[in-house]
Amino acid sequence: MTRFIDNYLLYLMSQASASASAIFHEDLAQRGVPVTTWRILACLYPDQAMGISELANHCLAKQPTMTRQIDRLIEQGFVDRKNEDGDRRRVKVSLTVTGIKLAGTLIKQARDHEADLLGDITEEDKVALKSVLAKIMLRSEGAA
Amino acid sequence: MTRFIDNYLLYLMSQASASASAIFHEDLAQRGVPVTTWRILACLYPDQAMGISELANHCLAKQPTMTRQIDRLIEQGFVDRKNEDGDRRRVKVSLTVTGIKLAGTLIKQARDHEADLLGDITEEDKVALKSVLAKIMLRSEGAA
DNA sequence: GTCAATTACATGACTTTGCATATAATTACA
DNA sequence: TGTAATTATATGCAAAGTCATGTAATTGAC
Numbered sequence: 400m401t402r403f404i405d406n407y408l409l410y411l412m413s414q415a416s417a418s419a420s421a422i423f424h425e426d427l428a429q430r431g432v433p434v435t436t437w438r439i440l441a442c443l444y445p446d447q448a449m450g451i452s453e454l455a456n457h458c459l460a461k462q463p464t465m466t467r468q469i470d471r472l473i474e475q476g477f478v479d480r481k482n483e484d485g486d487r488r489r490v491k492v493s494l495t496v497t498g499i500k501l502a503g504t505l506i507k508q509a510r511d512h513e514a515d516l517l518g519d520i521t522e523e524d525k526v527a528l529k530s531v532l533a534k535i536m537l538r539s540e541g542a543a
Numbered sequence: 544m545t546r547f548i549d550n551y552l553l554y555l556m557s558q559a560s561a562s563a564s565a566i567f568h569e570d571l572a573q574r575g576v577p578v579t580t581w582r583i584l585a586c587l588y589p590d591q592a593m594g595i596s597e598l599a600n601h602c603l604a605k606q607p608t609m610t611r612q613i614d615r616l617i618e619q620g621f622v623d624r625k626n627e628d629g630d631r632r633r634v635k636v637s638l639t640v641t642g643i644k645l646a647g648t649l650i651k652q653a654r655d656h657e658a659d660l661l662g663d664i665t666e667e668d669k670v671a672l673k674s675v676l677a678k679i680m681l682r683s684e685g686a687a
Numbered sequence: 688g689t690c691a692a693t694t695a696c697a698t699g700a701c702t703t704t705g706c707a708t709a710t711a712a713t714t715a716c717a
Numbered sequence: 718t719g720t721a722a723t724t725a726t727a728t729g730c731a732a733a734g735t736c737a738t739g740t741a742a743t744t745g746a747c
């Protein structure tokens with residue numbers, strides 16, 4: 400009998416995603432950069448400004464987690480938080496010069512890692528993968 | 544200028560994976576079943592026996608986390624832990640009858656959710672997706 | 688314009704996670 | 718066989734995550 404997880408595509412997706420990022424995440428760990436920090440830096444690079452909740456969505460975290468992450472990153476000097484003029488409930492988070500620098504370095508490394516990982520895969524397959532993933536995302540976001 | 548994350552496939556993968564599972568994870572939450580618990584049940588269903596570390600790998604958690612998860616699940620009566628005869632360091636975790644029952648119910652729901660989610664996607668695309676993901680997993684595991 | 692509903696973020700209390708390390712069993716090798 | 722290295726799991730503790738809720742700003746209905 401085949402196991403359930405062997406035929407469950409969502410299991411394969413999460414496994415593949417985790418495996419694919421594992422090596423890079425080890426590199427991050429060696430630099431002392433938590434994965435959540437990496438995600439935030441990558442989202443804001445180079446000059447995006449985002450609200451807390453928006454950032455939380457992009458970074459697969461909950462809003463209270465993001466509030467605290469941003470506190471830490473401000474303390475470390477990597478991001479700025481400023482209130483939005485039009486709507487003073489909202490907050491805009493963006494990278495500082497130091498943050499841009501760190502993000503740039505990490506992104507370079509991430510690109511290298513990705514190129515290495517996907518080296519064997521044909522351009523055609525990559526395009527197909529992107530397209531199916533995008534379709535899945537659209538469909539699941541629409542339903543949510 | 545396009546943002547980095549818009550061209551970073553690993554970002555798309557983690558987003559798509561999270562989005563795809565989000566609705567089912569909400570169902571789990573309503574039942575009071577944590578995602579990690581679900582993963583453990585799904586891995587062991589129906590009659591697999593696995594060690595702690597092996598289970599941790601499958602469930603995207605670290606070994607100390609898994610030890611504690613298993614403690615909880617034993618307390619709740621969903622799994623059993625017994626020492627392996629040949630090697631008394633090792634432990635074999637498996638589902639109890641109650642665990643099998645719960646896992647079965649959840650798996651049914653997961654399958655329904657998956658079918659719904661992937662309804663629009665052609666069989667061909669699904670096969671292609673599986674194949675590319677498997678390739679990525681192999682390659683990244685090999686390097687790890 | 689007033690007040691209820693909504694939206695966005697912050698915070699208190701608690702839980703979960705995971706690093707570092709301890710413990711225990713097995714293996715390797717001199 | 719005695720001892721060092723290795724392997725599998727457990728545990729102390731500090732950090733990170735999140736649920737429920739609080740606070741403040743905005744919107745909407747009347």
